[in-house]
Amino acid sequence: MSDDTKNIDPLVPDLSEPLRRALGDRYLTYALSTIMHRALPDARDGLKPVHRRILFAMRELKLSSTGGFRKSAKISGDVMGNYHPHGDAAIYDAMARLAQDFNVRYPLVDGQGNFGNIDGDNPAAARYTEARMTSAAEALIEGLAENAVDFRENYDGTLTEPVVMPASFPNLLANGSSGIAVGMATNIPPHNIAELCDACLHLIKTPDARDETLMNFVPGPDFPTGGTIVEPRENIVEAYRTGRGSFRLRCKYEVEDLGRGQWQVVVTEIPYQVQKSKLIEKIAELIQNKKIPILGDIRDESAEDVRIVLEPRSKNVEPEILMNMLYRSSDLEVRFSLNMNVLIDGLTPKVCSMKEVLRAFLDHRRDVLIRRSTYRMEKIDHRLEVLEGLIIAFLNLDRVIDIIRYDDDPKAALMREDWGRTFVRAMSEKDYVGPPEGEGELTEVQAEAILNMRLRSLRRLEEMELKRERDALMEERAGLDDLLNSGDLQWNRIAEQIRETKKQFGKDHPAGARRSVFAEAGEVEEVPLEAMIDREPITVVCSEMGWIRAMTGHIDLTRELKFKDGDGPRFVFHAETTDRLLAFGSNGRFYTVSAANLPGGRGMGEPLRLIVDLPNEAEIVDLFIHKAGRKLLVASSAGDGFVVPEDDVVAQTRSGKQVLNVRGDTRARVCKPVGGDSVAVVGENRKVLVFLLDELPEMGRGKGVRLQKYKDGGMSDVTTFTMAEGLSWLDPAGRTRTELELAEWLGKRAGSGRMAPRGFPRDNRFN
Structure with missing residues (x-):
């Protein structure tokens, strides 16, 4: 923009601002709105704005717990149109949740129709269901008509809504709450109202009570669906003390x-x-x-x-x-997290302890009591003023009738008349404090009440009723005055109200009894596989192409078996269903397979690669039954190897456990059980080397040490044996041959060795 086109009028404000500041201010506004008006509940009544508006709208529709039902669509529509300008679906979902006895410990909405179930099915559409308030909801709103709480304008300023509900019981802990705001969240489990009332009574009696003491009254959450809490007591105490923690809950x-x-x-x-x-x-x-x-x-x-x-x-x-x-x-066992992050005064989010939450509720109840008592006193004062005027009228009935019949402005005439001596007659000596202001003149309120009096009230009996009502109101007013001027009386009255609440929602209430119980979890020992599976004999068959199956019973190992075209047997051995099988791959990894999980023997089985994560480029080197306590000798094609305890190679996952490290073209080639005191190794060059087993290290994982040195080729086979018994192998005819004199091949590990003895197999294998 050129300079001559810029707005240089000093009367027009410059609305530009840095983008960083604009985004920061607007996001902060959004975050505060989410925290205060959507996600976090108020510690005083335990409600979020949407729940509070739902209950208030149902009150305005006069949907009491003993009255009729109204369509949910009507309720959610009134809430949306009058108080909560958000989606009707969100409002209906919130209302439906308040009616679900498996989600809410003390439902606030009495639903008629399909409001969902514990299987997770959604409620029916709002046009099909009906609802009204429950007695618990009425206990939350009790006192709204008596100026118990402040009201504020709704979103368009045409109506007013309560800032907070009077709340006769600590709903925040009774029904719990959950929500996610910006940068903070809350998650509070439900509790038992009777136990909470006991804790409140103790807190009134002992304001400085410790959090541990409150646990004697509230031992833990009380979930709508019951269950067994197995969290240790000390953990629950710490969670309630800090406002953060978790509970283990079992079925x-x-x-x-x-x-x-x-x-x-x-x-x-x-x-x-x-x-x-x-x-x-x-x-x-x-x-x-x-x-x-x-x-x-x-x-x-x-x-x-x-x-x-x-x-x-x-x-x-x-x-x-x-x-x-x-x-x-x-x-069947879950962890329920506790994060007691609430609006402690309706404005400030804070992670509170149980004591702080109960204290906020009790302070709120005291404010409600003072406001309701003040409101009642104002009503009594107004009624006493009216009663005094009516009594004056009865005592001077003829004069009042004359004024009304013949005066052009009877109201003004009644107010001008001097009724001073009337007060002496109307009130007893002990109550009389003199005529009202204006030398015995009637006030406008009194004059209006006299003029509105019905003719049928002009009887002697009515005068007596007025005096009895006046005396009763004077006595009530004196009690309220004492209450407002004494903190002890106020707490005594609050304690009485809490006892009444406990009686209403205690053991006689349908949901009063505790549902969740406590137990010790105990230490869970690892259960051996054989204890969980019926022990039955099987025959494991694995083909050359890696298809594995388990045939029932111990069959003849020489029996001819069926395989896919081009395939044949490789591993066939007897086992039991309780056995665990170890498969050693050419990539140096051990894989563990439960014999009970093998496919049946009626078909061709399944590829072992699908049961475990054996890569396509890796081959199966060996497959055998795991025996605890045994040791294995593993070696690679490069002639490196070591001894590993068999217990250390058992894998817990499908991906197996890496034991022998191989790189490049090197492959794992041999896995043999260790037996004896010596090692014999033969290379592809047919040279044999014999050395003592003690020269091999025992490791859990690694490349190993050099077994035999080669100029060309690599290792072919390795075995262990007892020197005194000699080295054995199978000759081409299948006969066992044993060489006792091994001095010619005996040497140190990593030596080259000597040419194999006469009659050694041409495939360079010991067995």
Whole structure:
């Protein structure tokens, strides 16, 4: 833009600002809006703005807990149009959640129709369902008509809405809350109202109570879906003291005896916020992938209650072992995180302890009590003023009638009349404090009340009723005045209200009893595989192309077996279903396979590469049964090797465990069990070297040390033996030959060796 086209009018403000500042200011505004008006609940009533507006709109629609239902679409529409200018779908979802007894400990909405279920199914559309408030919701809004809280204008300034609800019980802890804001989040579990009321009463009696003491009244969360909390007490105390922590929550189950040693596990309660359908789907996947060999089947027999049946594959183990395995592998055990980040005064986000949250609630209840008492006193003062005027009218009825009948402006005439002596007659000597201001003149309020009095009220009985009402109001006013001027009386009144709340929502309430129980988790020992699987004989068959299968029973190893065209047998040996197989690849990795997970022997089996992650370029060097405590000798084609404990090569994952390091064209070639005191190695050059086993190191992983030195070619085979028994091999005719005199080939490790003895196999293999 040229200089002559720029706006240089000094009356027009310059609206430009740096982009960094503009973005920062606008993002900060958005963050504060999200924190204060969307994601974090208020510590006083435990509600977010959307929940507070839903309850207020239902109150305005007069949807009491004993009244009729209204369409959910009508409720969400009123909330959106009057108080919450956001999507109706979001409003309806929030309202539906308040009606779900598996999500909310004390539902605030009484739903009629399909409001979703524990399987994770969504509620029906808002046009199909109906709702009203529950008694718990009415306890939250009690006192709104008595100036208990401040009101503010709604989003367009046409209506007003409450800033916070009066809240007769600590809803924040009773129903919990969760939300994600900008840079902060909150996650609070539900608790039992009766226990919270006991903690509040103790806090009123002992304001400086310790957090550990409050645990005597609130031992932990109380989830809507029940379950068993297995978190240690000291961890729960620390979580409540700091406002951050977590709780381990398990399902609740029973063991049903089916007779003849058979049994099944029935899960009756699942952890909080776990969808039953997804839980069953996950466990079924574990069964299909044979991750839990002892588990045979799972069935969902749930109706109104939860009933998940777990059938074991074997009766040889205890139900606790099965459940401990499921705890580790599925959502039958979860961790519920505690992050008590709330708006402590409606404005400031803070991570609070349980004591701070309860103190915020009690301080709020005191404010509500003072405001309601003040409001009631104002109403009483107004009514007393009216009653005084009405009593004057009754005591001077003839004069009042004359003024009304003949005066052009009866209201002004009533106010001008001197009723001073009337007060002496109207009020007893002990209550009389003199005529009102204006020398016994009636106020405008009193005159208006006299003029609005009905003719049927002009009877002697009515005068007596007015005096009784006046005396009762004077007594109530004196009590309120004492209450407002005494902190002790205020806390006593709050304690009475909390006791009434406890009685209302305690053991006699349908949801009053504690649902979640406590137990010790205990240490879970590793369960041996043979304890989980029926021990049965099998024959493992692995072909030259790597197809593996398990045939039932111990068959004759010389029997002719069927293979794919161009394929044939390579490894055939007897095993049992409880065995673990070790496969050694030419890439130097060991792979572990459970014999119970092998495919059946009716077909051709499956490629071992699909069962474990064996690369395409790697070949199977050896396949054998794992024996604990044994040692293995592994060697590469370059003539390097070492001894490794067999227990150290067992892999826990499909990807196996790297043991022998190989590079370039070098390949792992030999894996033999160690037996004896000597090592014999033969190269592709047919030279044999014998040396003592002590010269080989024992390692967990590495390249190893040089076994034999070669000018051309590499290593062909290696074995271990006992020097005193001699070195044996199979000759071309299949006969065993033994060489006892080995001095000619005996040497130090890494030597070249001497030409193999007469009759040594042409394939340079010892066996």
